[in-house]
Amino acid sequence: MAQLLSNEDEVLEAFDPSIAASKRFKHPIAVFFHMAFRSLAIVAYFVCSWAKTSFVTSFVIIIILLSMDFWTVKNITGRLLAGLRYWNYVDDAGNNHWIFESKKGDDKNTVSQSESNIFWLSLIFTILLWILLTITTLFSPTYIIITGVALALNITNLYGFIRCKFGSNEKISDEMKKTVFKSLLSRVTGGGGSSVPTSTDSQQQSTATRTMFGP
Known part of the structure; x- marks a missing residue:
């Protein structure tokens, strides 16, 4: 019904x-x-x-x-x-x-x-x-x-x-950082074979992530 x-x-x-x-x-x-x-x-x-x-x-x-x-x-x-x-x-x-x-x-x-x-x-x-x-x-x-x-x-x-x-202003800043990071990450992973990240790139991305969003 x-x-x-x-x-x-x-x-x-x-x-x-x-x-x-x-x-x-x-x-x-x-x-x-x-x-x-x-x-x-x-x-x-x-x-x-x-x-x-x-x-x-x-x-x-x-x-x-x-x-x-x-x-x-x-x-x-x-x-x-x-x-x-x-x-x-x-x-x-x-x-x-x-x-x-x-x-x-x-x-x-x-x-x-x-x-x-x-x-x-x-x-x-x-x-x-x-x-x-x-x-x-x-x-x-x-x-x-x-x-x-x-x-x-x-x-x-x-x-x-x-x-x-x-x-707060800090949270607004974090949101902007997340957006920029996601945009850069999508370009790196979606650009074809020449853009495949190496182990060094992965470590740098991991370090950047910890820096931006905490340990």
């Missing part, structure tokens, strides 16, 4: 894409606002530049949208879509402490892979777009303040969530 119900669900999803979308996205409203505010900020930038709106008006509109996007991503969509959150507090001595949190174990299963992909891709793509817009403002430096603020806010969020995902 359970198998029949499963097959029926698959048939319904094939004829009604909205059913499949509702299963992919656990937080559709969060996804909407995550994309809406950052999209509106970019659209407002283009509209204000094309309409020759005064700089003060353009600055106020775009900065408000950027601030709404920054706050929403940092406090809501990062937690719901990617299971990540960073925040800070000031202790009694006046010291500022930053906390980077991520869902662990069974809690990770509550994060949708589709939503997580949208979250990360939108963060990276938005930064690349604002970098491109910053380059174009070099010919018209009036708006470089706006693009600079946009880059600062978006890069801050990206850095904070990377810290949440990978932990």
Whole structure:
């Protein structure tokens, strides 16, 4: 009976894409606002530049949208879509402490892979777009303040969530070392007969591995 119900669900999803979308996205409203505010900020930038709106008006509109996007991503969509959150507090001595949190174990299963992909891709793509817009403002430096603020806010969020995902700076460095080592190893082992490692090469690789990842 359970198998029949499963097959029926698959048939319904094939004829009604909205059913499949509702299963992919656990937080559709969060996804909407995550994309809406950052999209509106970019659209407002283009509209204000094309309409020759005064700089003060353009600055106020775009900065408000950027601030709404920054706050929403940092406090809501990062937690719901990617299971990540960073925040800070000031202790009694006046010291500022930053906390980077991520869902662990069974809690990770509550994060949708589709939503997580949208979250990360939108963060990276938005930064690349604002970098491109910053380059174009070099010919018209009036708006470089706006693009600079946009880059600062978006890069801050990206850095904070990377810290949440990978932990400390040392762990981020270890992840980068692992990636580089795997890339070099695949080139050595996949380059044909002339690239077959000798015993000396194997010892060097073993030594490098112990150096990078511990004894």
